[in-house]
Each structure stands twice: as C-alpha cells, then as structure tokens.
Amino acid sequence: MIPLALCSVLALAVVIQKSLVLRRKRILVPEIVGWIEGLRGPEEAAYGLELCRTVKGPLATLVAAVLENRHLERAEAKELIADVGRQQARLLERGLVILETVAGVAPLLGLFGTVIGMIKVFDIISRIGVGQASALSGGISEALITTAAGLSIGIPSLVFYNYFASKAEDLVSDMEKYSSALLHKVSAPGSHESRGDNALS
Amino acid sequence: MGLRQDSFTLALVVSLIAHLLFLSLWGATRQLHLPAIVRPRTAAEAKEQEKRLEFELVETPSNARNELPSARTHLLSDKSTRARDLYPAKDKPVGDAYSEGQSPYRTFSGGLSSPAGPESRPQPQPQAASESSRPAAAERPLEPGVAVAEEASERRQRARFSPEVLAAHPGGSSRAGLFGSDDATYRQVTFSAEELGGVTLNTYAWDFAPYVLEMKRKIRQNIYPPPAFTRLGIISGETVLRFRVLPDGQMTNLEVLGYTGHPSLKETSVVAVMNAAPFKPLPKSFPEEYLELTWTFIYSVTRQ
Numbered sequence: 001m002i003p004l005a006l007c008s009v010l011a012l013a014v015v016i017q018k019s020l021v022l023r024r025k026r027i028l029v030p031e032i033v034g035w036i037e038g039l040r041g042p043e044e045a046a047y048g049l050e051l052c053r054t055v056k057g058p059l060a061t062l063v064a065a066v067l068e069n070r071h072l073e074r075a076e077a078k079e080l081i082a083d084v085g086r087q088q089a090r091l092l093e094r095g096l097v098i099l100e101t102v103a104g105v106a107p108l109l110g111l112f113g114t115v116i117g118m119i120k121v122f123d124i125i126s127r128i129g130v131g132q133a134s135a136l137s138g139g140i141s142e143a144l145i146t147t148a149a150g151l152s153i154g155i156p157s158l159v160f161y162n163y164f165a166s167k168a169e170d171l172v173s174d175m176e177k178y179s180s181a182l183l184h185k186v187s188a189p190g191s192h193e194s195r196g197d198n199a200l201s
Numbered sequence: 202m203g204l205r206q207d208s209f210t211l212a213l214v215v216s217l218i219a220h221l222l223f224l225s226l227w228g229a230t231r232q233l234h235l236p237a238i239v240r241p242r243t244a245a246e247a248k249e250q251e252k253r254l255e256f257e258l259v260e261t262p263s264n265a266r267n268e269l270p271s272a273r274t275h276l277l278s279d280k281s282t283r284a285r286d287l288y289p290a291k292d293k294p295v296g297d298a299y300s301e302g303q304s305p306y307r308t309f310s311g312g313l314s315s316p317a318g319p320e321s322r323p324q325p326q327p328q329a330a331s332e333s334s335r336p337a338a339a340e341r342p343l344e345p346g347v348a349v350a351e352e353a354s355e356r357r358q359r360a361r362f363s364p365e366v367l368a369a370h371p372g373g374s375s376r377a378g379l380f381g382s383d384d385a386t387y388r389q390v391t392f393s394a395e396e397l398g399g400v401t402l403n404t405y406a407w408d409f410a411p412y413v414l415e416m417k418r419k420i421r422q423n424i425y426p427p428p429a430f431t432r433l434g435i436i437s438g439e440t441v442l443r444f445r446v447l448p449d450g451q452m453t454n455l456e457v458l459g460y461t462g463h464p465s466l467k468e469t470s471v472v473a474v475m476n477a478a479p480f481k482p483l484p485k486s487f488p489e490e491y492l493e494l495t496w497t498f499i500y501s502v503t504r505q
Contacts, residue, residue: 009216017212095209128468129427 003109004149011102011157014095018164022092027171028178029055032063036178042186045070058088062179070186081179089172096165103158110150117143409484416446416480416494423473426500427465434502438462440470446492452478453491462500470498 020026032055035048045067052064065084069077121139429436439462444455455474460467474496483492 005220009213009220012216012219013209013213016215017209020208020212128465128472129425129429129431 001113001146001149004106004113004146004153007102007106007109007157008153010098011106011153011160014099014102015160015164017095018099018160022164022167022171024171027057027092028059028174029057031055032059033178036063036182036185039182039185042070045186048182048186058091059175059178062088062175063182066179066182067186070183074183077183081183085172085176085179088175089168092168092171093165096161096168099157099161099164103154103161106154106157107147107150110147110154113146113150114143117146409487412481412484416477419480420473420477420496423476424469424498425473426469429463430466430500430502436463436466436500437502438464438466438500440467440498440500441495442470442474442498443493443495444474446480446483446494448483448487448491450479450482452480454493458495466498466500469500470496473498 031051032048035044035051039048049064049067052060052067062081062085065081066077069080072080117139121136121143124136124139427436438460440460441458442455443458445453447453452474455471457467457471460470
C-alpha cells in the first residue's frame with residue numbers, strides 16, 4: 001500500500017501543478033496575444049520587446065525570441081524560434097510523464113499486492129483449512145483492497161494525463177500559430193522561404 | 202525554472218496534505234457513520250431482531266420430569282427425545298437412547314460388531330465413535346442443568362461405495378438382507394440419533410434446551426475442518442474443549458483438555474468455538490454463575 005500511496009501523492013501533485021500551470025490565460029497572455037493581433041509592422045517591435053520583458057511565460061519567451069531575431073533570414077529565424085518553441089513545449093509537458101507512469105504502474109502495483117495477499121491466504125488455508133471463513137475473508141479482502149486502490153489511482157491518473165497532454169498540445173499549437181503570425185509580420189522583407197513550415201516542429 | 206520547481210513542491214505539499222486530510226476524514230467518517238447508521242437500525246429493529254433470534258423458553262411444568270416430551274419436538278431435552286425418531290420403540294424403556302425408526306440412510310446400527318459406517322450417506326458417523334460417546338453423553342452430566350455437549354464428525358468422506366459393494370460386504374450383520382433392498386428407506390431397529398452426524402447436544406433440564414440448541418447451531422456453523430479431513434480423509438482426531446459462558450453470553454476460559462490426531466483438527470475446534478462466541482445471554486433463571494461446557498469434537502474417517 002505504501003508504493004500506491006506514494007503514487008497517489010505524486011499523481012495528485014502533478015494534477016494540481018498542471019492545473020495551475022496549464023491555464024490558457026497564463027500561457028497565452030492576453031496582452032501579448034492582443035498586441036500580436038493588432039501589430040501592423042516591424043516598427044512596433046520595440047514595444048513588443050518591452051511587453052515581453054514585463055510579462056513572463058512561454059509565449060513571452062517565444063515572442064521575444066522572434067522579435068530579437070527578426071532581422072535574420074526567415075529560414076534562420078524560423079529554425080531559431082523552433083528551438084526556443086521546442087524548449088517551451090517541453091516545459092509545458094513536463095511532469096506528464098509522472099502521471100503517465102502512475103497511470104500504468106498503479107494497477108500493476110495493486111495486482112501485485114493482491115497476488116501477495118492471496119499467497120498469504122493460501123498459506124493460511126494450508127495450515128487451518130478452507131473452513132475458517134473469517135480468517136480467509138479477511139485476507140482476501142485485504143488482498144483485493146490493493147487492486148481497488150491501484151485502479152482508483154490509475155484510472156483518474158490516466159484520465160488526467162490524457163486531458164493535460166491534449167491541453168498542452170493545444171497550447172503549443174496556439175503558440176506556434178501566434179509566433180508564425182508574428183514572424184510573418186515583423187520579418188525582414190524579401191525573404192521568401194516556404195511558409196508552410198512548422199515553426200515549433 | 203526555479204518557479205516551476207517551486208510550484209511542483211507546493212503542489213506536492215498540497216497533495217500530501219490532501220491525502221492526510223482524506224485519510225483522517227475517512228477514518229472519522231467511518232467512526233461517525235457507523236453508529237449513525239447502526240443506531241437507528243438497532244433502535245427500530247431491535248425488537249424485531251430480538252424476536253427473530255429469540256429462542257422460546259418453555260416453562261417447565263411441574264410434572265415435566267415425569268412426562269414424555271412431545272414426539273414431534275425438535276428440541277433436545279433429554280436422552281429420550283434425543284434418540285426419538287418418528288417410530289419410537291414401544292418395547293424400549295423410556296430413557297434409552299435408541300429407538301426403532303426409519304432412515305433414508307443406508308447405515309447400520311447395533312453393536313460394535315456391525316460394519317463401520319459406509320460411505321453412502323453424506324455425513325456418516327463411525328460406529329465406534331458414536332457407540333463409545335453415546336453412553337458418555339447420556340450418563341455424564343458435567344454441570345447441573347446442562348449435560349454433555351458432544352460434537353460428532355462434521356465432514357465425511359465422500360461416497361465411494363456403491364450399494365452393490367455394501368450388499369456384498371461379508372461383515373454385514375443379521376440385517377444384511379436389507380442392504381440389497383430397493384426400498385428408499387432402511388429400517389433400523391436400534392437407531393442412534395448420534396448417527397445423524399454433526400453436533401449432538403443434550404441437557405437434562407428442559408428449561409435450557411432452547412439455549413443449548415441455539416449454542417449448538419452457532420458452534421456447528423463454525424466448524425470447518427481442513428480438506429485433508431473433509432475431502433482426502435487422511436487425517437482424523439478428537440478434541441475435548443472446555444469453556445465457560447458468562448451470563449451476558451461472553452465465552453471465557455476456553456481450554457483444550459486434550460486432543461488426539463492431527464493438530465489442525467484441534468485448531469478447527471478451537472476456532473469454531475471462538476468464532477461462535479459470544480453466545481446469547483444465559484437465561485435469567487440459570488442457577489449458576491456461569492455455564493461450563495465440555496465438548497468432544499470427533500473427527501473420524503470411516504473406511505473399509
């Protein structure tokens with residue numbers, strides 16, 4: 001039960017942290033998004049840089065990287081901000097691997113506990129026979145509790161893992177969209193690389 | 202980065218607190234809810250529950266000692282009733298623990314010279330055990346009011362003998378001609394109630410018969426010998442236990458007076474009594490400070 005309790009504590013910690021971190025307004029800061037959408041040309045980049053220094057977050061970091069490298073060739077700039085974006089995406093997805101591991105391991109740990117419990121029960125049976133219903137039912141009940149605990153930790157963990165993974169992916173996709181739009185608006189004129197490349201991929 | 206680690210540490214602490222809170226609340230809830238659920242139930246259903254479990258204390262008529270109990274009674278009151286069958290022997294004196302009757306079991310009765318109990322009935326009683334214990338049960342009251350409690354074999358070897366084998370058995374008694382009969386019931390001239398197997402418990406005092414009957418039922422429900430006895434029939438034994446029942450029904454002073462055979466059967470007997478306790482409170486009219494009972498648990502395997 002102790003490993004299961006640890007799994008439960010870890011999983012809940014990750015869920016709490018991700019619930020706080022992966023808020024849409026926290027990642028896609030409305031000030032930056034509004035500024036990008038209202039941006040008319042490269043001449044407003046200075047204000048954007050100032051904005052990114054005051055507002056922290058993955059999008060601000062990405063936007064700052066785009067603005068600081070706007071004078072580079074588009075291909076070079078895209079490659080650079082793709083690196084930055086990958087780092088930010090990794091930060092967004094950090095911790096989800098714990099949730100995924102707990103989701104996979106908790107039921108197995110529960111099953112393991114049940115097997116050990118059943119071994120004890122059969123040991124009792126070998127000593128006093130199958131008749132002592134109270135002795136046997138206690139052991140079996142204890143054994144089954146571990147499976148129940150494992151499943152009750154594993155199932156929510158899996159649900160939350162899928163939810164947060166999907167949410168992080170959505171956010172990364174939006175960050176990618178905004179950084180591409182920004183790069184398009186502030187990049188030096190004359191660069192004509194293909195526009196279909198994925199900035200963060 | 203540092204901020205993220207801080208947030209994770211914070212989340213970890215929150216998670217830990219949440220778990221501790223959940224555990225403490227869960228424990229508190231279990232403690233709080235249990236009486237909350239049980240109390241009204243006991244209050245509302247106490248009488249009904251009591252009624253359901255209540256055994257009927259039959260008032261002893263002044264001339265009860267001189268009259269025969271009802272032939273149809275299911276209460277074990279004295280050795281006449283204990284051995285009573287549907288067809289009591291008219292020529293036997295009252296008090297003998299046998300009678301003439303019919304039984305669906307192809308079993309035997311009579312003396313020790315009869316073949317040992319065949320396997321064609323679910324819970325056969327070994328002849329030697331039943332014969333040797335019967336006089337003891339009938340003649341050896343240990344406490345005033347309550348005589349000897351006796352546990353006969355609970356689980357038996359499964360049927361392995363066909364009627365043909367029985368019929369052909371050379372050790373059959375003078376009633377061996379009945380063995381080959383197609384009749385579903387078998388007439389037994391000297392029928393022993395103890396051959397029905399299970400627990401036989403008797404008391405000479407009619408007043409407490411329902412109590413000991415209830416006690417017998419409860420202890421019998423808790424007898425679960427190991428498969429080595431019930432299925433394989435490779436172990437056997439006999440355990441003599443003694444314990445006291447206090448007026449409130451609590452069981453104390455459980456001791457093993459002795460046992461023979463396999464120790465697991467001793468453990469079976471001890472656990473059966475321990476699991477059956479506490480019993481019903483003793484009848485108010487019980488004359489002693491406690492009821493002391495001596496039980497003999499006989500686990501014997503009968504084989505040809």
